Amino acid sequence: MPPFIETHIIQNIAPSNLNRDDTGAPKDAIFGGFRRARLSSQAQKRPVRRFFRESRLIAPQHLGLRTKKVMARLSEMLLTRGREAPDNAIRQALAAIHMKLDDKGEAQYLLFLAEDELARFADLIDRHWDALNIEADGKKSKKDAKSTLPKEVIAEASRILDGGRAADIALFGRMLADLPGANQDAACQVAHSISTHAVERQFDYFTAVDDLATPEESGAAMIDNVEFNSATHYRYAALDPLKLLANLQGDEELALASVRAFIEAFACTLPSGKQNSFAAHNPPAFVGVVLRQKMPINLANAFEQPVFPQRDRALSALSVERLAHQEKTLAQAYGEEGPWAVLDLTGAWDAGGTAVVKLADLAEWAARQAAERYAARG
Known part of the structure; x- marks a missing residue:
């Protein structure tokens, strides 16, 4: 051991x-x-x-991001490369790794991805822009969406999720439900x-006063309590x-x-x-x-x-x-x-x-x- x-x-x-x-x-x-x-x-x-x-x-390039907002992150990267309206291309590229985004462009669950992995995905999309930037059918299954992609795109996309030498992913691991091969x-x-x-729960009873209260108004505008310990x-x-x-x-x-x-x-x-x-x-x-x-x-x-x-x-x-x-x-x-x-x-x-x-x-x-x-x- x-x-x-x-x-x-x-x-x-x-x-x-x-x-x-x-x-x-x-x-x-x-x-x-x-x-x-x-x-x-x-x-x-x-x-x-x-x-x-x-x-x-x-x-920063050796750190990861835990997010559902993959579309937004990749869009930022592609816009800096002069690629306008990249949503369809992003959806197609992600379909190569069985990842489907919802109508808001968010993943179905939190993903833990390395900055380097995202950068390589942006590079993949940029290099295969014409093949990927086609109208995506939101009703297609992950399998059907993947079948329309060039084989070289599928092969390269499948190699990208390797942990990206991200220190926090290496330390704390990750699980991607749709891509068990990318788990770490x-x-x-x-x-x-x-x-x-041993500890006992303690309570802080507190009040707040309205700064604009008139002289005729007395007492607290809010009363509440919060638990704490030491x-x-x-x-x-x-x-x-x-x-x-x-x-x-x-x-x-x-x-x-x-x-x-x-x-x-x-x-x-x-x-x-x-x-x-x-x-x-x-x-x-x-x-x-x-x-x-x-x-x-x-x-x-x-x-x-x-x-x-x-x-x-x-x-x-x-x-x-x-x-x-x-x-x-x-x-x-x-x-x-x-x-x-x-x-x-x-x-x-x-x-x-x-x-x-x-x-x-x-x-x-x-x-x-x-x-x-x-x-x-x-």
């Missing part, structure tokens, strides 16, 4: 509602018989992807975070560097940049729900990275018995202490004592490893571990 680069985070988050359920309440879970605060894995991955783009840790297994697994302690979270992700390299088509430089970017982005981001109301911008107190040689190990069971507050100890420090104890116990039992590097602001970690003082150093340490694995492949 290949090695894994794991990230373990202890993060105390102020009152907030970062990730809510269908009722507007903060997501939670029962763990160890106690209610815990929870952040879903999907809610943690999207801000990582946005951080890649906004911080420019990864070049994720190189990175992200756990739902849980609080290290919790120390344990967050975990496991990254397979060899799978990442394969997904990126053997591009080692991009794979190492993706490892660095993921470590930094995962530590620096949180879901953004109701942040205008709560502004819970609280960086982690502990970020640890470890190289596992045999199997990934999620240390959440360190908190099966909830951590309980102590008057003279911070919950984050108590949680780091519990995490270190779990690591030492499992490492000895399963022979997984792989090297650690830690950024510990609590001073409570006592399970060894290389101490760093900057997150960038931690990301670089993780990249070196991946580079050594790549070199060992021969």
Whole structure:
């Protein structure tokens, strides 16, 4: 089994509602018989992807887009090439990969496509413009629409969806229902975070006053309440560097940049729900990275018995202490004592490893571990 680069985070988050359920309440879970605060894995991955783009840790051409608006994106690209009214040509080209758009030009489900894949589709349409720019029959089935296309267009279109060396697609994978051959297994697994302690739901009752109210009008113009919680979270992700390299088509430089970017982005981001109301911008107190040689190990069971507050100890420090104890116990039992590097602001970690003082150093340490694995492949 290949090695894994794991990230373990202890993060105390102020009152907030970062990730809510269908009722507007903060997501939670029962763990160890106690209610815990929870952040879903999907809610943690999207801000990582946005951080890649906004911080420019990864070049835009090596990122993906999750969208139904394929027509709009390809139209923009083709208009810059002087191709007017490209809708029919786009529909014909997409029919080559069994993808049919609705009347609004949107896909039937969210697609996760690399910028490079979209650019190559635009190039395909541009080069075969005359053959593709014919009136499409919206009543045709996907099979019938495909049968009218030149064979060279079908062959080339089928080769385009190869992941496009997009770092976020390589990390988090994708599934295309109509094109199983274009599916990509994720190189990175992200756990739902849980609080290290039990939580209770809390409610913020609030009112709002009409700024244009007359002196005769008293009281609030609006009354409502919102649920929130505050919790120390344990967050975990496991990254397979060899799978990442394969997904990126053997591009080692991009794979190492993706490892660095993921470590930094995962530590620096949180879901953004109701942040205008709560502004819970609280960086982690502990970020640890470890190289596992045999199997990934999620240390959440360190908190099966909830951590309980102590008057003279911070919950984050108590949680780091519990995490270190779990690591030492499992490492000895399963022979997984792989090297650690830690950024510990609590001073409570006592399970060894290389101490760093900057997150960038931690990301670089993780990249070196991946580079050594790549070199060992021969």
